[in-house]
Amino acid sequence: MVEHLDITTNPRKLADMIALDAQEGHGWAPSELATIFKHQLASPLLVDLCDFDPVGAEEARMLALRSEPPITSFTDLLTHAEPPVGLLDQVKKLAKAMMNHLDSVMPRELAVTLYYLAIANAMVKAETRLSSLSDGELKQGLVWAASQSWLDEDYRATLSAAAVKLDSK
Template sequence: MNDREIFDSQAISLAQIMTWGESNEEVWKPDELGAIFKHQLSAPLQVDFSNLSHPHMRRIQSLCLTASPPIESFADLLHHPRPPVELLEMTKEFAKICRSHAECRLPDEIATMLYTLSIAVALTKCNRRITKLDRQGLGYTFGWALSQSWLDPSTRELLEHGSQAIDREGPAADV
């Protein structure tokens, strides 16, 4: 499957995403994942997208530059007061691509966390549902993410808000 096919694909079940490349041995320790995640959040967002020859680079650049305040990193996007939904959708798709490409050197846990966070932020800050996962699937997704010991407090708070949003009558799926 090429980048375009993955980007355009229907929602993949979280169970399938979580088992890609699964092995019985632990590759990364929690403190290492925490450091990698912190680095990933601070890395320039446009650089990561361009490393995978993202098909919408010009649009990504435009969204990052026209946001107020401008978005330079994944942390800027996730903690933005009014994040562009389109950029959250692209981040979710970027994370899916990272799970299936050897050239993307993100650990699976980090890619899955970006996937989950983009969904949580879209739900809570944009009142938009950018996934076809049902309530049970979203509950499982947020439960997995919240169980990660390496999360920083502000990221955990984003996920908690996302988890609370699925417990209320939430927005209909936009995808």
């Protein structure tokens, strides 16, 4: 269950916050991070989104259930050929809240990666930008997320494709 948080953050503060130092100790082995991330992605999307944002719960339900095929998990959303931008935006906000929350059950690296995956999916699959970060700040985060050794190759490819889109502007 995710506590509803105020996630309004200026882009500079967000960029500084998500510029993770590779030497920063987190206590998790890459194999453990991979397992935790896969577990999160397999979990019911609507449960987390509705707990996080009860006001947006009905919109999330509608978008998830009207998708073809219907979206029931984070994996379904992030691997969907045409993911609803509204759901991607809600996942981005949820991940941002988890990054900001010191007591989040999700390791910070995973929350940051989920944040960038939502943004990357919107860029690559829906030609929509969900971030107010500068191109340079956004690319830095996308490249960082794509470099995580525990991340599946398909997700890495989406992150890399979004970074390339920024280069081609």
